[in-house]
Amino acid sequence: MLRERPGESGETNPVLQVRESDPVLLPGRATTNDRLSPSALSKPPPQGDLEKTVAAALAEPIDEMLPEHEALLTETLVQAVEALPANRGFLALVDLRTGELAVRFTLGEGWDQAKRTARVPISEQVGRGITTQVATTGKPYRCGNVLTDPYYIEFFSDVRSELAVPLIDRSGCTIGVLNVESPEYESFNEQDERHLMALANRAALALSLAHYQAREKALIEIGKGMSSETDLRELTSKITKVTTEILPAEDCSIFLWNRESGKLVLADSYGPLSSHIGDPDASYDLGYGLTGWVGLHRQSIRIVDPAKDPRWKGLYVELPPKELGAFLAVPICGHEELLGVLRAVRRHRSSQAFIPDEFTDADEDIMWTLASQIAISIENAHLMDRVIVSERMAALGEMSARTAHMMGNAIFGIKGQINEFEFLVADDLADKATTQELVEKIKRGIFRVEEMLQEFRDFVRSDQIRPVRVDLNSVVEQAARETLPADSKVVLSLSLLRELPLVKADPSKLHSAFAELIENAVAEQPNGGRCHVRTSLAEPRDLNEVYGRPLEKPHLKIEFLDEGPGVQRENKIKIFDPFYSTKAKGMGLGLSIVQGIIQAHKGTIKELGDEGCGARFVILLPVNGESAPRKNMSISPKQTDCPLHTLLEGET
Amino acid sequence: MSKVLVIDDEEDARSALQRRLQREGHEVTTTGGEHEALDLIKRSDTPYDVVLTDMLMEHPDSGLNILKAVVSRDLFTEVIVLTAYGNVANAVECMKHGAFDYVEKNLPGVDVYDLICLKVDQALEQRRSTTDTIRKLEQFRNKIEHG
Incomplete structure (x- = not known):
């Protein structure tokens, strides 16, 4: 069973060259005491007759064994001591990290804290002690009179016979030793040895299972x-x-x-x-x-x-x-x-x-x-990138065609007005008012073309952001101040959560996104109404509502509410499509630009209002790792409930 | 005086075309949307002689819908389709369905309004000659039947 490696066969040779048997450390010895793990010693003392210790210092997967495996190992030891003429026993396991043999389960009298948590550094004590010998050779060892046994080291004074068998895993390595002892001479015979070996094999299987279970768990985790x-x-x-x-x-x-x-x-x-x-x-x-x-x-x-x-x-x-x-x-x-x-x-x-x-x-x-x-994962990430790029290219292609068409139409109109102007001027037929009107129309037409160009540029650049650390509240505040027309009939109010975490974001891009949403709210309420902007920390239900699944990362929430007609259920997604517009003005890129900006910040925007009860745009922006919360700031979700201060009211 | 209907969602284009065509001596009606246009075509006392329509308004096939409505009202009304960038394919589709011609709105260096006037004249000419031919055929048939 034993795997031998070149150059080491001498050391692992099971020739009887060392004496004494117990692998357990003797607390009195300096050399062995050094190897005692402090954390192992600090374990609480076991209870009851059947004593079980789990050395906390062991970090290998066998520590993560399921309760049923532990129970099986305990049961193995109980059966071994009961079925064989033994009064004491223990199960020691190999710590793969340190190369030590550590006592894990004990049964019988006389076990004190030190003995229960003993560890023996097999690597430095070649073949010392019966248990170590068994672990080293991978072969059972039976001794009828320990007093004359060359391996035996006294650990319990009443021991006369000892039987130890290895626990071998599927790859042939020793993973532990099952050991029983008796105060009688010649207590164990060949049949006992076979019996104990069978129990050890079962225990080894349980350990292997525990090991595989730990691996399975890890794989599932991944x-x-x-x-x-x-x-x-x-x-x-x-x-x-x-x-x-x-x-x-x-x-x-x-x-x-x-x-x-x-x-x-x-x-x-x-x-x-x-x-x-x-x-x-x-x-x-x-x-x-x-x-x-x-x-x-x-x-x-x-x-x-x-x-x-x-x-x-x-x-x-x-x-x-x-x-x-x-x-x-x-x-x-x-x-x-x-x-x-x-x-x-x-x-x-x-x-x-x-x-x-x-x-x-x-x-x-x-x-x-x-x-x-x-x-x-890597390929998915690459694929995602490629999909995003190609989707964007397709969108840009579509955009360009549509923009060209719309501008062509607008220019055609301007050309017509210029023709009229030319005609009037050439024949000196023009009265001042008419020419003035034509000039106005031409100017308006040119403005419209410029607006389209601007919108197109905004759309193209919506995903190009230059993030810096910003306070979202101040961006919202500024956008609100600058967007609401002085003569607007819409009341604009803000509820801003104090001490919002800073985020890495492009303030000018977010400014234009927020401004667009406020403009929309105002435009939807030509006869006056309300527009309310609220910032807060997203709660789990917000994330669920917007993403449709729970997310653990903290997010900031910015809401835009109005009292306009709201968005019809079937249009809730369409409104973000390029060229979707209910307004005569512009190209209908506004919300798709807003969405582009939010997505470039790895956030999400959705319209979640009830139709007929006003629109409710919800933006969630992740609080990215680099943005440490500001000093003295709590990001406990409780704070979202306490509102805040109303900053600004539009004229009614 | 010939009746011309101008359909375009661009207000500037409508007003410029209206003034220009009126100066050319046509009776011009304008409208900005497909539905209004279909309504006008259906309800006019006498059919329009020429219909100038933008290819794409609310729907990509607005032009085609108007063409069908016009033809079903009067087979010999001529339709000229106006297209902005990128809609030549649709315009050609209209030609297949019997449009008189199409004009691209944004031909660089071309005074498209002059071109449109020319096309309107040609279309009217065509309509006249077609209706003439029909009239003559009817006269011929009458002659055979009655004479």
């Missing part, structure tokens, strides 16, 4: 991230973190293929490499080093001692070469091209073969799965 995470960077950081934890590995990094530079560039890392993210030099040429090799050949590499591999260049190493235990890298392949490389390294954990450094088939499978998930 799968969930795929659907809800639009930000590639957040997904890659999730993947590197999860991978590091479930393999486990010292570092997991993602190098993404950069087409411009023709290099694999470090995009994310969870571990020592993370400090190099963003460093332009943290990259591999295709074919260079292990990472470059994986990228070039689009094949995985799974090796131990990577520093000894001829392909290894050690450009960006997570660990000093001597500490590098194993290397696993898989390519991230897209439909047609290489997208990157996902890699993990493991620290050289032990000189013992029973905790091999090497990554397993299952590890590699996981890496392939994760790589394909990343690939899908």
Whole structure:
């Protein structure tokens, strides 16, 4: 069962060369005391006859085992002690990170806190103690008289016989040791050994299951991230973190293929490499080093001692070469091209073969799965970009044609007026009033063409924003002040939440968007009415209402309410289409420009009013990560309920 | 005096065409929308001699709808379709359905209003010659039947 690696067979040879048996540390010994984990010692004392300790210091997946697995392991130990002529027993598990054997479940008398949480660093105590010996060799060990046994170290004074069997996982590694002892000599026979081995196999299966369950959970976590995470960077950081934890590995990094530079560039890392993210030099040429090799050949590499591999260049190493235990890298392949490389390294954990450094088939499978998930995300992101670009190009094409047509019509009208003017002037028939009227018409026509050009330009540029940190309230306030005509019959009021978080936004673009919405509200109420603008922090129900699904990111909400006729249900989406207009003026681009501006800010705008009860435009803008909230500002949702101050009232 | 109907949603274009065509001696009616135009065509005491219509107003096929209405009122009323940029295809479609001609509103360097007057004259000429021919045919038939 045991995997032997070159150069280590001597150390792992199960020849009886060491004495004493208990793997558990003796608290009195300085050497072993050093290895006691402080957090393990701080665990609360167990209760009852059946004592169970979970060493908190253990961070490997077996700690995340489900209650049923824990129960099964506990039950295994109980059965072992009950079925065999034993008075005491324990189950110790291998901590893959530290290479220690840690007592996890104990049964019988005499267990104190130190013994219950004992850990033995097998790597440095080759074959010392029966349990360690079993873990190292992967073979059962039966002793009828511990007093004469060369391995035995006294741990409990009443012990005379001892039987220990290994827990072996599917890949053949020792993952733990099941140990029972008795105050009688020659207590255990061959049949007992077989019996205990059967119990140990069952326990090993439970542990493997727990391990796979942890991996499955992690994969599901990532799968969930795929659907809800639009930000590639957040997904890659999730993947590197999860991978590091479930393999486990010292570092997991993602190098993404950069087409411009023709290099694999470090995009994310969870571990020592993370400090190099963003460093332009943290990259591999295709074919260079292990990472470059994986990228070039689009094949995985799974090796131990990577520093000894001829392909290894050690450009960006997570660990000093001597500490590098194993290397696993898989390519991230897209439909047609290489997208990157996902890699993990493991620290050289032990000189013992029973905790091999090497990554397993299952590890590699996981890496392939994760790589394909990343690939899908990257390709989706690219696809989205392309769709957006092509949609926009199509919209621009349509826009240009429509604009040309509308301007052509307008110019045709102007030409006609000029013709008339020319006729009147040529024949000296013109009276002043008539010429004046014609000139007015020509001027108006030219203004209209200019307006169309302006609208067209605004539309084209609506997605080009120059974000700076802005206070939305002041943008709203200014837009309101400047937009409402002095002689308007519409009352304009504002409710602005004090201390709104600053957002990164283009104030002039938002200004024109807000102005357009206010203008619309005024235009919809020619005989007077109200227009109310409100800023607040979006609550979950707002996000649900606008996005149709819950979102976790905080958003600001800006509402524009009026008392006009509102928007018919069937037009609620159409109003944002280019050229949709109920007004004679302009080209009907107004709301589509507003929408373009809001979308460029990664926000959303919707009309959510009830038909006949006035329009209600709701804008949600994400409070982006870079915009730290202002000092002394609370962004608790409660605040949205307390209104605020009315800033400005239009004339009635 | 010939009856001309001008249909265009551009107020400036309507008024300029009206004044110009009136100076040319036509009786000009103008309207800015498809529905009003269809109404006028249906209700006029005598059919229009020439209808000048913009190709695209509320709907892309406004011009076509008007053409059909005109033809069903009087087969020999001539229709001239005006198009702005990019609507030549629609104008050609109108020609297939029997429009007299189409005029592009924005021909660079061309006084389109002169061109329109010319086309209106040609259309009237065509209408006259067609109605003449019809009249002669009817006379001929009468002669055969009665004589």
